[in-house]
Amino acid sequence: MAKGIDYSKARYADQGKLMSAQIPVAVQKLMRPSAAALEPYDPAFSPVEVNLSANENSFGLPDGLREAVARSLAKAPTNRYPLPLAPSVREILSEMYGVGPEHIICGNGGDELLFNLFVAFGGAGHTVLHCPPDFSVYDLYAGLLECDLQEISRDPQTFDVDEKALIAASSEATLTVVTSPNNPTGNVISHDLVVRLCEACPGLVLIDEAYMEFADTGSSCVDLLQTYDNLVVLRTLSKAYALAGVRLGYMLASPGVISALAAVRQPYSISVLDQTAAKAVLERREELGRTLEQIKEGRSRLYSELQGLSSKGLEVWPSQANFLLVRLPHAHEVRCQLRDDFSVLVRDFSSAPGLKDCLRLTVGTPQDNERLIDGFRQILEG
Numbered sequence: 090m091a092k093g094i095d096y097s098k099a100r101y102a103d104q105g106k107l108m109s110a111q112i113p114v115a116v117q118k119l120m121r122p123s124a125a126a127l128e129p130y131d132p133a134f135s136p137v138e139v140n141l142s143a144n145e146n147s148f149g150l151p152d153g154l155r156e157a158v159a160r161s162l163a164k165a166p167t168n169r170y171p172l173p174l175a176p177s178v179r180e181i182l183s184e185m186y187g188v189g190p191e192h193i194i195c196g197n198g199g200d201e202l203l204f205n206l207f208v209a210f211g212g213a214g215h216t217v218l219h220c221p222p223d224f225s226v227y228d229l230y231a232g233l234l235e236c237d238l239q240e241i242s243r244d245p246q247t248f249d250v251d252e253k254a255l256i257a258a259s260s261e262a263t264l265t266v267v268t269s270p271n272n273p274t275g276n277v278i279s280h281d282l283v284v285r286l287c288e289a290c291p292g293l294v295l296i297d298e299a300y301m302e303f304a305d306t307g308s309s310c311v312d313l314l315q316t317y318d319n320l321v322v323l324r325t326l327s328k329a330y331a332l333a334g335v336r337l338g339y340m341l342a343s344p345g346v347i348s349a350l351a352a353v354r355q356p357y358s359i360s361v362l363d364q365t366a367a368k369a370v371l372e373r374r375e376e377l378g379r380t381l382e383q384i385k386e387g388r389s390r391l392y393s394e395l396q397g398l399s400s401k402g403l404e405v406w407p408s409q410a411n412f413l414l415v416r417l418p419h420a421h422e423v424r425c426q427l428r429d430d431f432s433v434l435v436r437d438f439s440s441a442p443g444l445k446d447c448l449r450l451t452v453g454t455p456q457d458n459e460r461l462i463d464g465f466r467q468i469l470e471g
């Protein structure tokens with residue numbers, strides 16, 4: 090754990106109290122109705138030795154990169170406001186993707202960009218279409234910003250999207266959102282489907298590629314940005330780049346869409362420290378290659394070990410991301426046992442719609458994975 094931030098039990102307890110505090114009715118009455126219904130987001134963290142609940146990169150930055158970040162941060166001009174559009178980060182991304190900077194916008198994490206997208210293109214009378222089970226944030230923001238929400242559910246067994254129904258519905262949508270690889274199911278959508286969506290949808294098509302660095306080459310749809318002005322691709326440094334704590338995400342889109350996003354954003358949301366750290370890591374990104382390979386190796390190994398537990402009623406889906414989705418009897422209890430007896434935290438989806446008895450397991454370091462599988466074995470076989 091990083092020094093300087095208090096991850097102690099007492100701190101978690103404080104945070105838990107704050108998270109579970111209901112908004113008093115008298116305050117709710119003063120609020121925007123769509124906001125009054127909400128509760129503070131609780132990532133359900135608890136103090137454990139092995140946190141495999143948030144799809145972070147458990148390896149952290151390799152030493153050389155960490156030192157490069159530290160050197161850059163030491164010189165960062167923290168007395169000055171940051172440059173609003175993070176031009177030095179945008180410039181590197183522009184080289185990486187071979188597109189002009191006018192096709193790129195950075196945000197305080199991908200989440201802020203999603204929020205801004207819903208601010209700019211959502212609202213009453215604007216239909217947001219998505220394919221649950223997927224990332225819960227879409228629902229949250231669409232609700233808060235009073236969009237009309239439409240859902241085309243995935244197949245309950247394979248989690249494939251219903252392509253025909255999705256294409257048909259997208260012809261009425263202002264914003265069609267598909268996550269690829271999908272969180273929490275791990276599957277990607279085909280290039281061909283993205284093409285058909287861009288052609289069918291009169292509005293924007295957002296492909297959320299937060300986990301694309303872990304997928305097979307050729308899975309991304311960024312090449313389609315050349316052809317489709319209504320395509321938006323989301324990426325983040327929170328997962329593969331081991332910078333969840335830094336908060337930097339970006340969107341790739343046509344210059345018109347980028348201008349709309351630039352118009353609604355909070356000008357100084359990406360701090361000098363965020364921009365400095367992101368630049369240092371992107372400049373030396375090849376140093377992350379080994380870690381990415383290790384995560385993919387860990388994923389296949391964990392996958393086959395979990396398959397070995399199928400006689401105990403455990404089912405696991407293939408994944409192109411840095412996590413695996415499993416379904417097993419008494420998932421909620423197993424999750425608590427993993428936490429309390431093995432100090433391993435995984436994400437509980439057991440009561441989420443379409444995900445009955447499912448848990449999401451982030452692929453960690455070899456030792457993390459070992460501890461996780463050992464826990465499963467003891468709980469299920471013991």
Ligand SMILES: *Cc1c(COP(=O)(O)O)cnc(C)c1O
Nearest residue numbers: 198199200224272299325327338
């Ligand atoms: C993690 C994640 C994001 C963005 O995360 P940030 O930390 O805000 O960059 C976006 N979409 C999905 C599906 C994710 O899982």
